[in-house]
Amino acid sequence: SQTIHQWPATLVQPVGSPLSLECTVEGTSNPNLYWYRQAAGRGLQLLFYSVGIGQISSEVPQNLSASRPQDRQFILSSKKLLLSDSGFYLCAWLRLGQNPNEQYFGPGTRLTVT
Amino acid sequence: DAKTTQPPSMDCAEGRAANLPCNHSTISGNEYVYWYRQIHSQGPQYIIHGLKNNETNEMASLIITEDRKSSTLILPHATLRDTAVYYCIVVNAGNNRKLIWGLGTSLAVNP
Numbered sequence: 149s150q151t152i153h154q155w156p157a158t159l160v161q162p163v164g165s166p167l168s169l170e171c172t173v174e175g176t177s178n179p180n181l182y183w184y185r186q187a188a189g190r191g192l193q194l195l196f197y198s199v200g201i202g203q204i205s206s207e208v209p210q211n212l213s214a215s216r217p218q219d220r221q222f223i224l225s226s227k228k229l230l231l232s233d234s235g236f237y238l239c240a241w242l243r244l245g246q247n248p249n250e251q252y253f254g255p256g257t258r259l260t261v262t
Numbered sequence: 263d264a265k266t267t268q269p270p271s272m273d274c275a276e277g278r279a280a281n282l283p284c285n286h287s288t289i290s291g292n293e294y295v296y297w298y299r300q301i302h303s304q305g306p307q308y309i310i311h312g313l314k315n316n317e318t319n320e321m322a323s324l325i326i327t328e329d330r331k332s333s334t335l336i337l338p339h340a341t342l343r344d345t346a347v348y349y350c351i352v353v354n355a356g357n358n359r360k361l362i363w364g365l366g367t368s369l370a371v372n373p
Contacts, residue, residue: 190365191349191363191366192306192361194360240305249353250308251306252308254305256305
């Protein structure tokens with residue numbers, strides 16, 4: 149069966165510090181991968197998606213970046229965090245098949261920038 | 263921007279059916295209607311999807327109007343564990359599988 153992992157679960161970082169969030173998927177190959185952010189009381193905002201190793205599409209201009217160094221690894225980074233980067237970060241993967249948009253989500257990372 | 267409109271909140275008594283409406287008046291012929299839900303502080307969970315026909319699975323039923331401009335998600339016997347935010351999403355299957363999320367409906371199932 150497939151599993152998606154995210155870590156850390158919670159993170160408190162000062163403004164201006166770097167960020168690295170990791171997402172890994174087990175039990176599947178060549179998935180589409182997605183990073184979302186959810187501000188308090190809001191819907192999910194798509195940040196990045198990837199259809200393959202080294203292929204990253206950015207949806208929203210910001211100070212975040214993403215990388216996919218391996219097929220089942222997706223990393224979200226920042227060189228200098230802003231207060232507005234606080235939120236709930238979710239990684240998701242998509243299995244291509246009969247159901248074109250059933251995305252599976254990880255447990256999320258709650259980031260607080262202070 | 264999200265292509266759907268949902269009421270911000272609804273209440274339902276435990277054991278009764280919960281009917282969650284969604285308007286998607288600008289839906290195109292090749293766009294699907296997807297429903298996800300998000301229990302507090304967890305990642306969203308897929309529920310069901312449809313194109314034209316009504317659909318049913320072990321979690322819910324999806325009723326899509328003939329003109330496809332609106333749909334209703336039905337939880338036939340709501341339980342306390344169904345308390346969550348429910349998102350209705352319209353998506354083109356060919357659009358790199360991107361989902362555009364609105365604010366959803368916060369469903370409270372009361373004992």
